Amino acid sequence: MRQPPGRGQRSSGERKPREERWPELIEVATEVFYEKGYEAASLQGIASRLGILKGSLYYYIQSKEDLLFEVIKSVHEEGLANIESLATGDGDALQRLRKVIVGHIDHECGNLKKTAVFLHELQALAPDRQAQILGGEHAYRGVFSNLVATGQKEGLIPEGLDPKLAALWILGSMNWVYRWFRPGGEFTARTIGEQFAEMTIRGLAVADLQAPGAVPGEQPAG
Amino acid sequence: MRQPPGRGQRSSGERKPREERWPELIEVATEVFYEKGYEAASLQGIASRLGILKGSLYYYIQSKEDLLFEVIKSVHEEGLANIESLATGDGDALQRLRKVIVGHIDHECGNLKKTAVFLHELQALAPDRQAQILGGEHAYRGVFSNLVATGQKEGLIPEGLDPKLAALWILGSMNWVYRWFRPGGEFTARTIGEQFAEMTIRGLAVADLQAPGAVPGEQPAG
Numbered sequence: 106m107r108q109p110p111g112r113g114q115r116s117s118g119e120r121k122p123r124e125e126r127w128p129e130l131i132e133v134a135t136e137v138f139y140e141k142g143y144e145a146a147s148l149q150g151i152a153s154r155l156g157i158l159k160g161s162l163y164y165y166i167q168s169k170e171d172l173l174f175e176v177i178k179s180v181h182e183e184g185l186a187n188i189e190s191l192a193t194g195d196g197d198a199l200q201r202l203r204k205v206i207v208g209h210i211d212h213e214c215g216n217l218k219k220t221a222v223f224l225h226e227l228q229a230l231a232p233d234r235q236a237q238i239l240g241g242e243h244a245y246r247g248v249f250s251n252l253v254a255t256g257q258k259e260g261l262i263p264e265g266l267d268p269k270l271a272a273l274w275i276l277g278s279m280n281w282v283y284r285w286f287r288p289g290g291e292f293t294a295r296t297i298g299e300q301f302a303e304m305t306i307r308g309l310a311v312a313d314l315q316a317p318g319a320v321p322g323e324q325p326a327g
Numbered sequence: 328m329r330q331p332p333g334r335g336q337r338s339s340g341e342r343k344p345r346e347e348r349w350p351e352l353i354e355v356a357t358e359v360f361y362e363k364g365y366e367a368a369s370l371q372g373i374a375s376r377l378g379i380l381k382g383s384l385y386y387y388i389q390s391k392e393d394l395l396f397e398v399i400k401s402v403h404e405e406g407l408a409n410i411e412s413l414a415t416g417d418g419d420a421l422q423r424l425r426k427v428i429v430g431h432i433d434h435e436c437g438n439l440k441k442t443a444v445f446l447h448e449l450q451a452l453a454p455d456r457q458a459q460i461l462g463g464e465h466a467y468r469g470v471f472s473n474l475v476a477t478g479q480k481e482g483l484i485p486e487g488l489d490p491k492l493a494a495l496w497i498l499g500s501m502n503w504v505y506r507w508f509r510p511g512g513e514f515t516a517r518t519i520g521e522q523f524a525e526m527t528i529r530g531l532a533v534a535d536l537q538a539p540g541a542v543p544g545e546q547p548a549g
């Protein structure tokens with residue numbers, strides 16, 4: 106996996122090895138950005154919460170923006186790797202889409218604070234770094250639009266649907282979850298994922314629907 | 328279209344009647360909050376753009392937070408009134424839901440900056456004001472969950488779907504649009520609204536789905 110950036114292997118009593126400290130730094134930075142917002146957050150506050158001197162942070166990063174970039178990049182890369190692996194498994198396009206939706210919502214609900222920081226603070230990054238992340242965001246959307254296009258080739262999804270619009274429709278419903286999901290609350294991530302996947306697959310699948318809005322045929326037992 | 332207020336209108340003619348100035352103030356405050364973010368925005372900057380003295384703003388509001396509250400409240404109330412009127416029209420629940428989705432996306436795409444300020448800056452308000460808006464947010468969600476529950480009573484939507492989860496699923500897909508919609512871009516608000524409504528209605532409607540990956544009438548696990 107990737108090596109955390111560092112300025113060499115200096116060490117002192119205070120310093121844990123880089124590879125131990127790095128995930129902890131990302132975790133704490135995420136919490137501070139989440140609680141205070143990026144603008145109001147300070148490297149001093151992050152260092153204090155880690156129990157290290159502010160100066161020691163410069164061993165890992167050069168600025169607060171570096172840290173925001175690393176937080177956003179980490180949740181983005183993990184999320185993308187997660188759905189890419191689910192999207193390339195067994196099954197037809199709709200079966201794989203179902204797994205991707207359930208898996209993505211599970212990942213999001215397990216990374217609520219990182220997701221919130223990503224979605225709220227992206228614009229605080231310099232333009233080139235935003236572009237770097239946004240390239241990834243298009244990769245993200247591409248996973249969904251490719252599944253929809255594949256489903257169309259497989260005859261499972263009507264040709265008339267625009268795969269890009271369908272992908273944005275799916276992404277919106279999923280990416281909204283971090284705003285209302287509460288761990289230990291009314292719904293588990295699994296319940297949300299299963300029901301969302303069910304509605305989404307129905308929404309995309311070729312079906313014997315009459316004109317939508319008109320009364321369809323028989324109600325299935327259940 | 329509207330004329331930018333000029334500095335020449337100052338002194339004796341500076342104060343327009345409140346009813347005239349107010350919508351202009353909300354419009355300009357929205358733009359400044361959108362461009363700079365709430366934290367970095369200043370009453371001085373807003374006054375300058377209006378071509379009035381900063382002190383004159385206190386004729387309308389007492390603080391920057393007042394102004395944020397008014398911006399958020401206005402887009403929220405307009406949006407809610409819009410969907411409530413569409414939800415209570417003619418037709419069965421799915422027909423009305425279709426109109427609500429198309430109408431809401433149209434309203435959102437016509438109010439991109441206000442929507443962005445609402446969704447990004449809500450947490451900058453004092454807790455009691457957040458609660459006041461969030462009460463309205465529940466009213467918002469209620470329009471959708473009520474339509475779903477009505478559709479279930481009408482036999483158009485499977486009983487097993489949770490109306491609240493269905494409402495959150497719909498809201499997410501729609502509320503995400505402001506992040507990627509561009510006026511004059513690839514898709515019109517109408518095209519987005521129509522395709523989103525189509526997929527959503529299919530996703531909710533009782534149907535004889537044949538597609539692998541989804542079993543009709545089967546309840547989501549969990």
